[in-house]
Amino acid sequence: MASRQQQAQLTRKKILDAALELFNENGFDDVRVSDITDKSKTSKGAFYTHFNSKYEIFLEKFKEIDDFYLAFEKEHAALDSPALFLERLHLAQARYLRDELGKDTVRTIYMNLLRPSEKNFVSDPNRPYFQIVKRQIEKGQQAGTFRIDLPVESLSSQWAKAIRGNVYDWCAHDNFDIEEELKQLMNILLDGIKA
Amino acid sequence: MASRQQQAQLTRKKILDAALELFNENGFDDVRVSDITDKSKTSKGAFYTHFNSKYEIFLEKFKEIDDFYLAFEKEHAALDSPALFLERLHLAQARYLRDELGKDTVRTIYMNLLRPSEKNFVSDPNRPYFQIVKRQIEKGQQAGTFRIDLPVESLSSQWAKAIRGNVYDWCAHDNFDIEEELKQLMNILLDGIKA
DNA sequence: GGCATTCAGAGACCAAGGTCTTTGAAAACG
DNA sequence: CGTTTTCAAAGACCTTGGTCTCTGAATGCC
Numbered sequence: 001m002a003s004r005q006q007q008a009q010l011t012r013k014k015i016l017d018a019a020l021e022l023f024n025e026n027g028f029d030d031v032r033v034s035d036i037t038d039k040s041k042t043s044k045g046a047f048y049t050h051f052n053s054k055y056e057i058f059l060e061k062f063k064e065i066d067d068f069y070l071a072f073e074k075e076h077a078a079l080d081s082p083a084l085f086l087e088r089l090h091l092a093q094a095r096y097l098r099d100e101l102g103k104d105t106v107r108t109i110y111m112n113l114l115r116p117s118e119k120n121f122v123s124d125p126n127r128p129y130f131q132i133v134k135r136q137i138e139k140g141q142q143a144g145t146f147r148i149d150l151p152v153e154s155l156s157s158q159w160a161k162a163i164r165g166n167v168y169d170w171c172a173h174d175n176f177d178i179e180e181e182l183k184q185l186m187n188i189l190l191d192g193i194k195a
Numbered sequence: 196m197a198s199r200q201q202q203a204q205l206t207r208k209k210i211l212d213a214a215l216e217l218f219n220e221n222g223f224d225d226v227r228v229s230d231i232t233d234k235s236k237t238s239k240g241a242f243y244t245h246f247n248s249k250y251e252i253f254l255e256k257f258k259e260i261d262d263f264y265l266a267f268e269k270e271h272a273a274l275d276s277p278a279l280f281l282e283r284l285h286l287a288q289a290r291y292l293r294d295e296l297g298k299d300t301v302r303t304i305y306m307n308l309l310r311p312s313e314k315n316f317v318s319d320p321n322r323p324y325f326q327i328v329k330r331q332i333e334k335g336q337q338a339g340t341f342r343i344d345l346p347v348e349s350l351s352s353q354w355a356k357a358i359r360g361n362v363y364d365w366c367a368h369d370n371f372d373i374e375e376e377l378k379q380l381m382n383i384l385l386d387g388i389k390a
Numbered sequence: 391g392g393c394a395t396t397c398a399g400a401g402a403c404c405a406a407g408g409t410c411t412t413t414g415a416a417a418a419c420g
Numbered sequence: 421c422g423t424t425t426t427c428a429a430a431g432a433c434c435t436t437g438g439t440c441t442c443t444g445a446a447t448g449c450c
Contacts, residue, residue: 004416008428029311033407043430044408050428054407111309113367114302116224120367147386150379158361158380165360166353169318172308184345185353191342192387199446203398228437238400239438245398249437 012050014040019057028058028108055112059121061101062109068096069128082140083190086133090163090186094179097167107171123160133159137193147195155193162189207245209235214252223253223303250307254316256296257304263291264323277335278385281328285358285381289374292362302366318355328354332388342390350388357384 018040022031033054037043051057072092079085097106113120121127134156140146146155166185170178213235217226228249232238246252267287274280292301308317316322329351335341341350361380365373 004426004428007416011428032405045410045429045431047429048408107309107311110363111306114306114363116302123364123367150382154379155383158376158383161360161364161376162357162380162384163360164363165356165358168305168309168359168363169356172318181353181356184349185357187345188350188353188387189357189383190387192383192385194386199396199398202446206398227435240399240401240440242399243438 008050011042011046015042015047015050016057016060020061023058023061023105027104028054053117055108055115058108058112061105062122065096065101066128068093068100069132073128073132082136082143083145083194085136086159086190087183087186089132089136090182091179094182097170098178103171106167110168110171123164125157130156130160140193145195146193159189159193203245206237206241210237210242210245211252211255215256218253218256218300222299223249248312250303250310253303253307256300257317260291260296261323263288263295264327268323268327277331277338278340278389280331281354281385282378282381284327284331285377286374289377292365293373298366301362305363305366318359320352325351325355335388340390341388354384354388 015036019031019036022035022039031054033044033047036057037047069089072089076085076088079088097103109122113122124130134152137146137156137159138152141148141152162185163182166178166181170176170181210231214226214231217230217234226249228239228242231252232242264284267284271280271283274283292298304317319325329347332341332351332354333347336343336347357380358377361373361376365371365376
């Protein structure tokens with residue numbers, strides 16, 4: 001028989017695959033842990049040895065978003081206006097959230113990030129998103145188009161938080177055109193960080 | 196015996212009082228619905244005829260914040276710089292959230308606002324907070340200090356959402372000085388909405 | 391007053407996320 | 421090898437928010 005470790009990895013994968021498929025079909029709230037263990041022919045015991053919660057396994061889906069950011073940066077490396085870069089990045093992000101992930105997924109993530117037990121992966125400063133924003137703002141500072149009375153860290157973290165407020169509200173409402181709203185916000189923010 | 200309606204109101208009050216007291220002592224997550232019904236000498240049936248969820252009753256506590264905003268506006272009516280008014284308002288707000296309500300309460304509210312069933316009371320544009328912000332921004336526009344290429348509605352709603360992003364992050368993290376962070380954000384935002 | 395109807399309230403019940411105990415095979419040991 | 425230890429996995433069990441059914445007193449109607 002396969003080694004214990006190999007077997008465990010296989011079980012983990014079976015659970016993960018089943019879960020992601022079910023989440024895609026029915027959304028987080030309409031998938032029971034028992035649905036996942038049934039579909040993957042495993043058990044609660046197996047589920048909770050590999051994942052700490054139903055939410056944690058759901059996050060796996062969200063992590064793809066980092067690939068999106070990295071791909072965007074690569075694709076737009078030629079663009080040398082940081083302001084323009086940031087604007088396009090976030091409009092693309094808005095479409096990605098809306099069309100690829102879907103409001104329901106984002107809502108679930110934003111909700112669960114506030115659970116006391118969670119360590120907040122989304123606003124981890126090491127994530128590609130922050131690195132990219134930071135690089136652009138630094139570039140703008142060096143070019144003299146962005147203000148330098150506040151450090152890059154402050155400007156970029158404030159930028160990110162303002163954007164997050166917009167995404168949060170989008171999750172909480174119907175009739176909210178996130179692309180349009182983000183455009184407006186960035187209009188203001190860019191004015192606020194210009195030299 | 197008291198009329199049915201009177202009796203019902205009394206029961207409602209008993210539940211509400213017991214609940215708020217328990218929430219204050221132990222926080223939302225550590226209070227069971229059964230704790231509330233035990234303390235108030237009522238029952239699940241009574242609880243759910245008067246409130247739709249454990250969260251809904253918790254919101255009652257939060258609604259006091261509107262009194263805070265109204266009091267602030269009254270107290271600072273003499274201040275005629277909208278920029279200064281907004282800055283002071285939000286620093287006072289930061290302290291109120293931190294010292295009066297507490298991070299845990301705010302976190303719970305921000306979490307539950309994203310529940311699909313909730314109608315978002317917090318970002319209801321009729322709330323005093325929005326009215327106050329809107330009035331100040333309008334005042335600034337009329338005085339020629341704030342930009343007029345975007346309508347008051349846009350400026351104020353973007354303002355509110357950016358602030359909300361900051362509060363959200365404060366809830367999600369330890370080691371986050373909300374007063375300092377808000378100061379920084381407003382520095383940028385005010386620059387962004389100035390004429 | 392007598393009868394039908396309504397409705398606040400009690401509490402059994404249900405659903406579903408998460409925990410605990412148990413088991414049996416694989417690894418480690420000698 | 422034989423024995424002990426470890427540990428993935430199974431599934432019974434617990435917890436707790438919320439629902440459902442039932443009851444009995446207040447209200448409405450004649």
